[in-house]
Amino acid sequence: MRKRPRLSRARVTTTRIAVLALLGLLAGVLFRYQVVASEAWLLEAQSNRLRTLAVPAPRGVIRDRAGRVLADNVPGYSIAIIPDRADSMVATLDRVRQHLDISDRRYRELARQSGARPTRPVLITLDAPFESVAALQERRSAFPRLLIESRPKRRYPAREVGAHAIGYVGEIDESELEARRDEGVAPGRIVGKAGLEAQYDRVLGGRPGTRYVEVDAQGRILGAFSGVRGVASEPGSDLDLHLDLELMEWIHRIFPEGRNGSVVMLDVPTGGVLALYSAPAFDPNVFAGVVDRGDWERYVRDRDSPLYHRAVRGKYPPGSQWKLATAAMALELGLVTPTERMPVSCRGSFDFGNRSYRCWKEEGHGSLQLAEAIQHSCNVYFYQLGARIGLSRTLEIGNRMGFGTRCGIDLPQDAGGTFPEDRGFWERRFGYEPREGEVISLSIGQGPNDQTPLKMAQFLLAIARDGSAPPPALRRMGADEAPGDAWRLDIPPPHLEQIREGMRRVMSPGGTAYASSIEHFDLLGKTGTAQSGGDRPTHAWFSAIAGPHGAPPEVVAVALVEFGGGGSEVAAPLVAKAVDFYLRGEHGIRRDTIQTLREHLQAGRSIGWAAGR
């Protein structure tokens, strides 16, 4: 037996214990990971490979009153990048750009988004051309983090006709996201941005579904995540409108070329909006993809502001058609009877305070009753009516009627007119106490009073009905819904009839718009010619109530043509032709392009029908 100086029993034992201790330490740590905390790690492993993707819900279809499609969906392709490190996202973007047209502006925006460490796919486009999709699909392996999905894309078949009312959709932005956080709205969702699309987004939008997919470390989607059921999307509800697409197209056709303005037509029984036309318009299909800032700015920079919804938001001095409002106020207060003649007969001007106010007709109108005053649009008559009402009451009733408040239309752009709330208005706006003479200007639609075409139509609706008017509505209500009253004029029906009589006379021989009367229907109107300020031409207004002969009115219509000159020349025929087009359709009369009296004359047709008016 050799001497064993090297490995004592103790040394062997020590070594074994040391080895055991080290391996035991490892086993202990492994125990902690794999037994004690394994559930948490399992969750980690699952969330590693699980990606939640939203399944977009098809938006509801928007239809006009006859079921014609105003907005629907067509298959489209969206392309998005699954989040990664910012630099590699930009690198992917650079390579995608070889196959997909991305504007510089959009590129910079996407690069900025990539830098913000997004948690959800960053949308490049909602409307990828098919060739690009095919090219990218072919190179699938080179674009592991690209998410190409077929998803419904919004289409507006009527293009610019009705664009303002219908609006458009786009990817939800941060402020909307914040506002709708409670609804669980996720980034990347397509929401209504303007018009009805925005107003009824919750109705049209439906509920997006969820699908769970398995991804690998490169973010490649490998398929459905087994064991986790997704949630199917709920399609949005359809929206049925009062709007009449054919009528809108007709208005688009007859609206004076190159002019800006609007035409509004309301259904008298329901207050439904039959036409809500603004010119110039835009093509909402441009916004169907991700809105390119360039397109957006092209519209915004356009001096004619095509995105501006003139029918609802455009404010213009109402001009002579305001005389109807002055008449309504005086009748409501019982300050005048329809047969009463004003003390001062019109000699071309009216003295009030230490000023003289002119009538538009220098030689004067003589002594008139209410209906005649409306017919001839006699300033002197209405000056006196205004003086009787007084400034305070004019302001009070004007505001009570709603000339300073919104119309209540179902549009996010809803706006009211500008009407002085009280006497303090002059102080605040102009820095002086209002003189009593302010009422003289107000009584004929001048002064600090601007109204929208829709507001004027709403007022007319009350005149056409029994003094009350529901808020104008684009959406057709269900049987169980009832519109509230937005207007309530306390005017006895016979007196209202006198206002209408005045308007009827406007369209009669000797009336300012006789040339725009139409063969088959009663057209009651009032022209307005509003100062536009400066040396520019006046704005042309025309307001009308119309229906079959001897029957209750069916529609009211208002047209405004910016810088259009006199109301009778431009605006009146526009309204007459629109009303005629619509009512002929409603009453089964063959439509014709020769509609007004003037057109009949020009076409050499018989005008026997107009003689008896």
Added chain:
Amino acid sequence: MKQILAPLWQHPVARVVLVLSLFGVAMVYSAGLLQQPSPVVSGIWIRQAIFLAAGVLGFLFVCRVPTRWIEWSSAPIYVIGVALLAVTLVVGTGAGTAKGVSSFLSVGGFRFQPAEAAKVATALGLAALLVRRSEPPKHLRELLAPAAVAGVPLALVLLQPDLGTALAFVGIFFAALVGAGTPWPLILLAASPGAAFILAFSARAWALYSVLLAIGVYLYRYRLYLVESVAVILANVVAGGAARALWRSLSDYQRNRLLVYLDPGMDPQNAGWQLIQSKVAVGSGGFFGQGFTMGTQKRLAFLPEQHTDFIFSVVGEEFGFLGTSSVLLLFGYLFYKLIGVAEGSRSDFAGLFAFGVLGMWMTHVFVNVGMTVGVVPITGIPLPFISYGGSFLLMSWMAAAVVVALSTDSA
């Protein structure tokens, strides 16, 4: 035939090494199964099996070589091993993630890692050196020669650079010292500069450590020459000071660069990610695991280096705690038997070599398994018999063969 194959199962070390290796081939097979098939890893289990066959053949051959020859050839083998390392530095090539390093030698299309051979050669060289003195080392200066024997290949490997493999030489060196019967205080003093270098990154730990070291040196003063005491203290101060100065002078990114330089297989940007994914893989395995080839972390490529450095994470994911603890038990059994070989052998050489091999494998197992769960910093170092890698598998089998041959002869 039966006679020829007998050494494979007659010796416990051979048996456990064989079991570990077969399990390793299975794991390499699983590691190659990805959802998106990768040509890099999909067929490598076949290569691993071929290397295993080569290892077994080599094992059987070595078992028939007279042990005396092995002892005689130890020194030449060591010299050849070091020479190959030197050559590798000049004409070597990189591989995989570490393309910039020179760790492979290519000879006629056959690629080989001389560092793996050098580890076994160093274990042989140390055994040959230490066995020449019949007494255990009593003085620090007697450790200088063994330190040089381990230090030269270690330095050459660090120059490749390959920190992980260099660590193995440290393990071999200290295990050999333990096997040689070196008094524990001497071993601790020899290791002290290394401890100082690491602890110096925390000023408080370094201060405490320095006090303890001074006390230790004072208590042990009668066994030390004055020169040795001074040298130990000096080495500690230099190591600690150098570490602090070095670390302070670097900015974060330079520290990362340094770490990358020491270990190019590691990408510091991804090191954190690797560690998390490895922990997720191990932890999600639970007690029973997700089943052979079923691990999602591996399958979906979340786990990096799943066939080499992180194969233990695949074991953890697919076989759970049952699998990992079994593997650790097998290694524990192997190490127990290695120590047994050293204890039971009549030749000092066998014992010294067995300890050297123990130090090598223990370092690999502890660092490799430890890094999968964040106990040890991530270092590119494979798990013996299980990680994919021909040279390491082959050389580990050679080491096992020498242990078996030496112990069988002396039994």
